[in-house]
Amino acid sequence: MALTLDRVTVCRGRHVVVEDVSLALMPGRVTVILGPNGAGKSSLLQAMAGLLTHQGDVTLDGVAVATMPARERARRIGYLPQDAIVHWDMRVDEVVTLGRLPHGDRDPDAIGIAMAATGVAGFADRPVGALSGGERSRVLLARVLAGTPQWMLVDEPLASLDPAHALDMLGRLRGIAAGGAGVVVVLHDLPQVALAADDVVLMKEGQVVAAGPCETVLTIESAAQLYGVDFADIKVGDRRLLVPVQRPS
């Protein structure tokens, strides 16, 4: 079930936005992609999902994602884009049921498990348009989860969530990985990265500058190099959380 990238390059217009990226991502773990704005994180995630034309190979269990029939790809890889919105004012349970489309069924077990895992069962009959941003984020996660994908690719799921809901969402993503799926998530907030990540991929200007276990790859030094600002660390339990600090003038 490994998701493997071999020399993946993505061009948008005339620009190379992801360059020569090779990675082996493992299921059962949360891998966080981080890097400055415009580094190519979303483009890389979309290439992994088979949604963006690229050079090089993205393979799942040795099978090229680009050549998988669309339905099979959607069954195996769940993708939650940045700023995902729901265009129709459907009920929560109807939105979650849409996650079963790649399977062509309305499997009540899968839908129920997804709703329970994301904590949306309590407002299943409400219209999504009447939910708060945090509740809506959980519904959209439930929709992807209902498809029981082997891999979940999630782009900035914490935008607009307050700290409590952000922690809740990170816990749910970790729970999904603990259940055996692979989780790849783009995040910006470094304390949240340290709380969520087993592995990290550091990207800058389209290239992967480092990848591996969070505790060894994400350091004060690597973060400073990545973002061009200084960081301090705070020890919380067995984790070191990095926070940006002003460089002394």
Ligand SMILES: Nc1ncnc2c1ncn2[C@@H]1O[C@H](COP(=O)(O)OP(=O)(O)OP(=O)(O)O)[C@@H](O)[C@H]1O
């Ligand atoms: N649809 C598009 N057409 C042309 N260029 C694009 C398009 N989407 C993104 N880009 C460009 O590709 C580069 C990488 O963008 P991408 O969204 O992958 O970066 P990112 O690291 O996810 O950024 P952010 O942290 O700001 O979300 C940027 O220079 C961006 O301007």
